Amino acid sequence: AQKITQTQPGMFVQEKEAVTLDCTYDTSDPSYGLFWYKQPSSGEMIFLIYQGSYDQQNATEGRYSLNFQKARKSANLVISASQLGDSAMYFCAMREGFSRGGTSYGKLTFGQGTILTVHP
């Protein structure tokens, strides 16, 4: 079963508009973290934002915010005021079980990614 699901293979948005990239996850572990990474066409992986399962408030980082809905197991990335430079592939990832030992802790499981294209 997929642990991280990104249902939008591609998204388009007009410059200066907000866009939401969807991510749902599957885990039975009470301790987990959710991360978003950006991969531009140049190929590097850039960390954007993270949310812990026990965090009460949604994470924000500049123009990025994470709409965390724990009961629905979703962690959508919201980019406000899109810029042309936001055009990239975006990956949602989850880390489970970091509060206990075992070989599963620490690993990041990635979704398949969403390609975001920002139009002028």
Place this chain on the structure above:
Amino acid sequence: DARVTQTPRHKVTEMGQEVTMRCQPILGHNTVFWYRQTMMQGLELLAYFRNRAPLDDSGMPKDRFSAEMPDATLATLKIQPSEPRDSAVYFCASGPNWGPTGGLQPQHFGDGTRLSIL
């Protein structure tokens, strides 16, 4: 800013040749990861280390791949012999102070090694 450094950035070689990819994690990070990215499979975890000890390499083809951390500043991923299906981008990432009660510090990725096996 501290960065994960990977070398080489690009590698083209013929099938059957040995390939060695190197990674210098961010100083102070105690966890190192190797990932492979392809169009078909996306990002796959190959191996990871904590405090230089291998924790999990179940994602790695054992017959031809090997990963080591000879010291805290160097991680290596070797393929011998290489095959065309190994063509991919290989990423190294490091994470700070991850352990059984570790927090949610993110992994930081290197720029990757783009490998082409002819």
